[in-house]
Amino acid sequence: MDARLRRVNKEISDCKNDKSSNISIDLVDNSPFHLIGEFDGPEGTPYEGGHFKVDIIIPESYPFQPVKMKFITKVYHPNVSSASGAICLDILKDAWSPVLTLKSTLISLQSLLCSPEPRDPQDAEVAKHYMTSKSSFEETARYWTQAYAGGSGKEVRGKGRADGPRDEIAMAGLERAHVEKFQAMGFDRTKVIDVLRRLNYRGANVAQINDDKVVDELIKS
Amino acid sequence: MKVHVKNWHAIAQWRWDTGASDADDDGEGDVCGICRVPYEGCCPSCKMPGDDCPLIWGECSHVFHMHCLLQWIGTAASKQQCPMDRRPWVTAERKVAKQGR
Ligand SMILES: [Zn+2]
Ligand SMILES: [Zn+2]
Numbered sequence A: 001m002d003a004r005l006r007r008v009n010k011e012i013s014d015c016k017n018d019k020s021s022n023i024s025i026d027l028v029d030n031s032p033f034h035l036i037g038e039f040d041g042p043e044g045t046p047y048e049g050g051h052f053k054v055d056i057i058i059p060e061s062y063p064f065q066p067v068k069m070k071f072i073t074k075v076y077h078p079n080v081s082s083a084s085g086a087i088c089l090d091i092l093k094d095a096w097s098p099v100l101t102l103k104s105t106l107i108s109l110q111s112l113l114c115s116p117e118p119r120d121p122q123d124a125e126v127a128k129h130y131m132t133s134k135s136s137f138e139e140t141a142r143y144w145t146q147a148y149a150g151g152s153g154k155e156v157r158g159k160g161r162a163d164g165p166r167d168e169i170a171m172a173g174l175e176r177a178h179v180e181k182f183q184a185m186g187f188d189r190t191k192v193i194d195v196l197r198r199l200n201y202r203g204a205n206v207a208q209i210n211d212d213k214v215v216d217e218l219i220k221s
Numbered sequence B: 001m002k003v004h005v006k007n008w009h010a011i012a013q014w015r016w017d018t019g020a021s022d023a024d025d026d027g028e029g030d031v032c033g034i035c036r037v038p039y040e041g042c043c044p045s046c047k048m049p050g051d052d053c054p055l056i057w058g059e060c061s062h063v064f065h066m067h068c069l070l071q072w073i074g075t076a077a078s079k080q081q082c083p084m085d086r087r088p089w090v091t092a093e094r095k096v097a098k099q100g101r
């Protein structure tokens, strides 16, 4: 039997037999080379209470080439693309080793959620948010967990429940008052949210960005 | 009563002496970390275990099927590092297998 197939089958069954790790790996279709991994968000992080799914592709030369993984569940995190779910993690790139397994790699993703590395970002806007105001970043990450990962989001205050329509302002990690201020000047709400997010209009940055700059950007957009 | 042994089947078991302590702490036992097949089995490109598919020891004390390790070291991605500790791979002098397990 093909070495890659044998190893992957063994990894899948090892993971099924291990109930302690709370990590699951399942087939997407009939191929053992396209899988879905799932794990819970780590406790004590904005991802707590969420359940995260990861798309897994086993390359032809596995385990000599790294497995390809990206988040299916949307995640607000400096090292995960908020649009595509692409992940920036060294072991998925040049620090891969053939002794790593699907399970150990998923555990590494879980710990990436505990320890963001904003200096090596996958999503530059999210990384800026993180560095400008960690508390505002965490509130947004919690909101995303609640909205997309089925988290209870009990700590998200005053932002509405995920079962209602999603709050675009909370999604973007902005303050309602800021958005409303520019909306009152006659700009479209979606545009305002888009521009303020791009300008990283948060925390101490707000004082640095004057209104003319924002209006300029709104007119250009 | 006299018992005459008419014939008998010898059953022998062999193991590579990997110098590792009995059970690994991860409970995976003595498997090659690269192909996940026991050391006593052969690597995926061989048919017969044993001398045709030997083990290789690094000076860092890590052990693999020789064929598995050489395949890894042959990739650019390996940077010629041990898969376990990412130190430059240096093959240790073949240890003489000692009995006494
Ligand atoms: Zn091997
Ligand atoms: Zn071999």
Ligand SMILES: [Zn+2]
Binding pocket: B058, B060, B061, B062, B082, B083, B084, B085, B086, B087
């Ligand atoms: Zn080593």
